[in-house]
Amino acid sequence: MGTPPRQRAAPLGLLGAVVAVMDLVVCAPRLGADVVHLKSGQSIEGEVSIDDRTGVVSVRKSSGVILRFAGDRVERISRKKSAAEELRENLEKIREGDEDEIESLVKLAVFARDKKLRDDLQRICRRILTIDPNHDLARRELGYVVFENSWILESELARNHREKGLIKFRGEWMTEAEKDRRQRQELREKIANLLDSLATDNRYVQEFAVRELMALRDPLGREIFSSYIEDPRELVRIVAVSVLANYASETDRPEDDPEARRITAKLFQRLMDADRSAKEQQALTMSLRLFQPQESFRLALRRLQESRADWERRRSGEVVRMTLRKAWVPALCRGLVTAGGGGKRTHEGVRVTLREIFGVDHGYDVDAWLRWWRANEARFRDEP
Secondary structure, X not given: OOOOOOOOXXXXXXXXXXXXXXXXXXXXXXXXXXXXXXXOOOEEEEEEEEOOOOOOEEEEOOOOOEEEEOHHHEEEEEEOOOHHHHHHHHHHOOOOOOOOHHHHHHHHHHHXXXXXXXXXXXHHHHHHHHHOOOOHHHHHHOOEEEEOOEEEEHHHHHHHHHHOOOEEEOOEEEOHHHHHHHHHHHHHHHHHHHHHHHHOOOHHHHHHHHHHHHHOOOXXXXXXXXXXXXXXXXXXXXXXXXXXXXOOOOOOOHHHOHHHHHHHHHHHHHHHOOOOOHHHHHHHHHHHHHOOHHHHHHHHHHHHHHOOXXXXXXXXXXXXXXXXXXXXXXXXXXXXXXXXXOEEEEOHHHHHHHHHHHOOOOOOOHXXXXXXXXXXXXXXXXXX
């Protein structure tokens, strides 16, 4: 194979000195960052490398940015002590029995925690506990918490609590029921504060409160908002009812969601009340249309059949027209005539509503209405 070629002599002068220093840096354990000291007096900390061909010194900073300097701009390169080295040097200076021993150890413990030197932190905390067994910082950094006026490892406490069916919520152990109670109470207070903000004369505060309320989607909010349907403040009622429109029931089957059925009945009853404004009527009709339309339709149809007052029939008819779906038309047709009192009873309100919806009139002949619907159903579609 022959004799290997003779290596080129190392660069002389400043670059040679830089390379010599870098040889020491590279060979030494890489515990800390390098520091490049420029002739201008500036110092840059990072991972240093030198291009043997050009002599350019490159410094990769912790942010990932790489700075490059010509060799003749560099005064010297040194290695900065690592956080671990600095901590251990300071720890060696603390003597057992010193008057300020525990204070010095606490400072080093905080330093170790900030620098994420977990093993060193635990050793320091254990040393602190030999001096003060109840030292709060040392105990907590070692994983202890106070329970029944005694220190216990949090892992052991967690295991005991889980065995008892408890869960940890915001730093406290409690039952699932207690967690739900607290969340419900917090949401109730938040909603109450936002609704109270509507009484201000500052329209910006009002607008903020309305936006926050309309954005709420927490399932617990449905019951809370329903409690404001009969609030004495009209604006609060309007906003609460409007928000309920965002809580559409997951099913159109009333029996599958009794709470939604109860809320729908409250909305419908409020619509039937005479002491509500046009704005409140608009909010109520929107919620009835979106919240649980099948239950709204059922309630309105029953009121059409039972009511003797013209204004109630008109209002119920509005709800029927607003919530009507193609699948529910046969039920409306059959609602023309019902059995009762040993005979049959016809319902004028239902007939008027059918006539206004479809523009035809088959009187109280249920079969004729159903035949007409089967022949014309394709002409209609449900609203999206």
